[in-house]
Amino acid sequence: MADPIVARSLDEIRFWSRIMKEHSLFLSLGFTYEQKQLIDEARNFISLFERIEEKLARFTVNSELEQVRSFNKEVYQAAVAIWHYKRKVLGLTLRCEIRSNNFPLLVDHISREAAYFANRLTELNNGKLVPKPEAIIEENVFFLRIMADHSKFIGHLLDPSERKLVDQAREFSHDFDQLVFQAVDLDSMRPQSETRPILSQFLNQNKVSVASLRDFKKTARELIEACRIKSNIHPLLADHTFREAERFLEIIDFFEASLMRSSN
Structure with missing residues (x-):
């Protein structure tokens, strides 16, 4: 084995x-x-x-x-x-x-x-x-911040004339900034006893937001590769940020599975 x-x-x-x-x-x-x-x-x-x-x-x-x-x-x-x-x-x-x-x-x-x-x-x-429950929050803070950064970079590297996509990138940036702050708040107020229900809700909320950003990145990557939008984004960079969103989703699944095992 x-x-x-x-x-x-x-x-x-x-x-x-x-x-x-x-x-x-x-x-x-x-x-x-x-x-x-x-x-x-x-x-x-x-x-x-x-x-x-x-x-x-x-x-x-x-x-x-x-x-x-x-x-x-x-x-x-x-x-x-x-x-x-x-x-x-x-x-x-x-x-x-x-x-x-x-x-x-x-x-x-x-x-x-x-x-x-x-x-x-x-x-x-x-x-x-497998990280301890408190480390799960810390690692999510790391990846949420990465996702927020990606959104900012995308917004800056798109041509200003791509107004709709720029606005979408800014919305994602704002949403992930808020998720970072929420995670930091949760880390400081985390109960010292049972944390699994709180962590499960936290992970589920993050998963929904990351999946939405992942889909946006996937669409952007396809448009960039097909030369259908104006930007300074290298096609490999578009794929790079997409893979990191996919990675975050895999890690959330990994954390959820570890919490489930520890509760049994």
Whole structure:
């Protein structure tokens, strides 16, 4: 029988390594031509995560736990390295030492995702598969904020003449900002005893909102790929944000299943 830590580790690496590789591409495309060193560093990270994906292909869910733990440590180092790179870019941007087409919030956004990836690998190597109830709220705050950021980026990167789509993106941004605040409130007022009914309602509400945003992203991706709307959104970026919404829905399902098991 496959070890759940092995299966989850490989799944996290498969998903997030691709995300890290794409972040590197998006950053490289956003720099100006004279920022060659930063572009070269971004390209080096693309190569690094491509090598990780090649190594990943050698593993299966039946691989030895210790081998996967060793691989997790290796990938952790890559995640930490790209986090440092992203924070360096953010610092240069905020100090106006460079000017590029990479929004500061976008750079902060992708650095948060690198930190999340590194943290997940550490948790898995420590045998932590399912978060405690309080961690479920914290992880939802992380992903709700990611969804809110996506909505803001979409709204800014659409051509202003795409008024209806811009308005829809702004509505999603507002809705997810409110969900973030609601989650923070829930975290601070969470009862110390029974939390499952509250958490179940919380997860269900998030699922409905994320599914709606996921569908919007899917439509936007299809329109962008067909060149039917005007925007500065790279087709891969449209697909990237769609996959992250899908990932959040999978994680909500995972949390719901873990709550159900713990209540039996």
